[in-house]
Amino acid sequence: MGIAHRQLRRTPADAAPASGGGSTMSMASAAMHRASDSDEPRESGESGDFSHDTTETTAVQSIPASALLLALSALTAVGFTRIFADTKFLGSMLFIVVSLHAFCLALRLFKVRGYIAIPAAFAVMFTLLAWKYYPDTMSGPFPTxxxxxxxxxxxxxxRGQFPSSVAPVAAVGGFIVLATASTAAAAILSDAFAFRAYGRVETTVPNAVLFVFASALGADRHRVAITTAWLACALAVIVAMRVTHAQVEHVWIGNRSRVLARSLPVAAVLAGCAAAGAAIVGPRLPGAGETALFKPSKKNDVTQVLSPLVDIRSRLVTLSDTELFTVAAAEPNYWRATALTEFDGSTWKLPDGNLAPVDGSFAAPAPQSHNVVQQIHIAALGGNLLPAAYSAVSLQDGKAYWVDTTGTLVVPGIGLQQGSNYTVVSSITDVAASRLGSAPETLPADDPSISLPNNFPESVTQTAFEVTAAGASRYEKALALQNWFRSQFVYDLTVQRGHSDDAIENFLRVRRGFCEQFSGAFAAMARSVGIPARVAVGFTPGDAGADGRYHVYGRNAHAWPEVWFQDVGWVSFEPTPGRGQPGAEERTGVIPQQANAGDPNSATPITTPTTTPVAQPGGPTTTIANTSGGTPQTSVPTSTDSSSSSSNGPSIWLALVVLLIAAIATWAFALPRVLRRIRLARSPATSQQAIALSWQRAAHALALIGAQPRSSETFIEHAQRVGANFEIDAHSVQQLALDCTAAVYGNRGSEIRVQRAEQLSAQIVLAVKDQLDARKRLIAVFDPRMAEVLLPA
Structure with a gap:
C-alpha cells in the first residue's frame, strides 16, 4: 500500500480536498485505491525514513519466527562440534544462546527501544560468558x-594461535571463549535484523558467517547432516520472516501474494552461494592449509619438517601410526632433534648457530658418560634435523653439519630422504643426582637460556617461586618444578595448543596439556626463578621390534626441558605425565614410559629388543673446527631445487582480497539491473496508477532527507513544504503533486502526464541523491532497499 494510498485515505470521501487537491473520491479513485494496494515495492529504514501503513508485527506474533531463529542459532552452535575435539562445550554454548534469544524476546514484549535493547543484550551476553568461563572474577552476579x-x-x-592451528582443537581456553562469544553475538544480531530492522534474508547472515567458517575449517564429521539441517532451517527462517512481516511491508525479493513461491528460489540461491563461498574461501583461510610438522604427501613419501615445535598435538594425532624412522641401538633413549633456546613471549625458537661440517668424530664426550652407537634408517621423516641420542659426538655414515650451541645434527641440501641411513655415536651422561645437587649455580657462556620478555606474566613468576621455594639448589628447584607438573596436571591431547605468555597462564589455569605445554611452561618458569633452561624437541624411543630396532612413529613426537649445570652441561627433566626418559630414573625419579600405541593419552613402559644390539665403539674422539674461512653460517645449506620455495601465504591473502573485490564489484554492478527488472515486472496497469507510483517513488526519496509526508498533508501541501524548506526544485515537486492529485482524485491520466510524472520523479530522486552524504551513498550501492528508492525511472 503506497504513499499515494495513505494520503488518499486521509481525505474523507465526502469532503472537498485542499486547494488544488482535486475532487471527491469517485469510482475511479476507488480503483486507484485497489491498485495502489498491490505489489509496489516499499522500503523501511531506521530513524523513521519510511513509514508503514499498517501496524508493526507484535512480539507475540513473532514468537513462531523467534523459535525458528533460535533453532538456527542452535544449529550454528552444533556446527562448532566439527571445530572442537569433543562436545562438552555444547551444553554451555546452547544455554547462553537460548538465554539471549529469550532475553531479546522479553525486551520486544516490553517494547524496549532498539538503541537500549541491543546494548543491554550484549551486556547480558558478557555477563553469561563471565559466569561460565571466569566465575572467580565475578562480583556477585556482575562481571568486573x-x-x-x-x-x-x-x-x-x-588470535595468536589461529594461523597454525588445525581442527579439531581443544574446547578450552581462547578458542572456546571466542566461539561462544561469536555464536552469542550472532544470536543478538540475527534477532535485531529479524524484528527491529524487519529483515528476511539478512536475518540469517550472522549465523551464516559462523557456519561457513566452521564448515571451511572444521573436521569432516557429520558434515552432510549438519549442513543439510542448517540450510533447511535457514530456508524456514527466511520464509517465516516474510510471512511474519507480510502485513508490514514488501521487500525486494517477492510479492505478498506469492510469498512462498518467490522466497524459495532466492533462499536456494543464497544457500548455494554460502556453499560455494565455503568451498572457495575456506581452504584459503589462515590455518586451513597449514603444513604439518610431519605431513605425508603420499603413503610412502618423505614428509617435511618446517618447525620443531608447531602444533605437536595435531601431528601426534594425524601421524600416530606412521613410522618415521627406525633405530638400532644397544639401549633406548630420547632421540633428540634440536633445542629451542630463544623465547620471545610468544614462541620458542631455534637460535642462529654456527654450522660445522662433520665426517667422523667432531666433539669430545661428556664427563662421566658412555658411548652409544645408533644406526638410523629414515622411513617417512623429512626435513634437515637428524634425531639422535644427546649428545652426538661422531657421524660415521652420511654427511651433516653440527650446531654446537644446540647439539643439533643438520643434514644439508634437500635433507632427510626415504631409505637413507646414518650411523651416529652419542655420549650419554651418567651423572648422579648428588653431583647435580652440588653443582655450582653458574650460567652457560654466551647463551640466552635465562632471558625472558619484559612483559612475562608476574603471576607465572610468582607461581614458579612458590613451587620451587623449598629447593636448596638448582637441581632441587628443577626437580620440584618437574614433580609439581607431574602430580598436579593431567596429560591431555585435546587442550588448546601454544606456549606463549597467554598460553602458559591458560595452561596453569586448566592444568591439562601435552608435552608442548609442559616443556615450554617448565622452561619459562625455570628461567623466571633464575634457572637456565631450554626446550628440547625429538622423539621417545619407539616400539621395540623383533628385528632388534626401535620403530619410531608419529605418536612418539615429544618435547622436554633441559637445565644447565656447571661442569656437567645440559641435563634433561621430564615434567610431562606418562613420559619418562630411559637411563634418567636416578636423577628424575621417573620410570621409562611413552605413548601407548592404541591411545596417545595413555602411557606404556619402554621395552628393549630381544635380538643382539649393535656393538659399542671405543677409543678417543676428536673435535672438528668450524667452517673454514669467512663468516660462520647461521642457516641450513639448501639445494637449488625451486620446489621447496617459500610458503604461499602472500598469494593466499592476495586471492582473498581479489575475491572480495570481485564480489563487491559484481554486487554493485548487478543490483541496479536486477531492481530495474523487478520494477518492469510490476508496471502499473493504468496511467493513473503510473502517475501515483511516480509520486510514491519521489516521496520515498524525499524521506531520506527528512521530507517525508505528514499525516495531515495533501499532495500539494507536502510539495509546498518541500519547496519552501528543502533544496529541491519547488516547481518540479508541485507539478508532480498536481498531476498525482488529478490522477488519484480526478481519475485524469494520459501518456503525456505519465511521461511528465516519471521525468519529474526522476529529477527529484537525483536531487535527493546529490544531497546525501558519502555514508548513505555507499549504503545505497549495496542495500537493495535504498538502491530501489534512488533508482531513476
Missing part, C-alpha cells in the same frame, strides 16, 4: 574489570 581483562587475554591467545 578483571573479567574483561581475562576475556581479552583469551581472545588474544586465540
Amino acid at each position: 574489570p578483571e573479567s574483561w581483562q581475562a576475556f581479552l587475554a583469551d581472545l588474544q591467545l586465540a
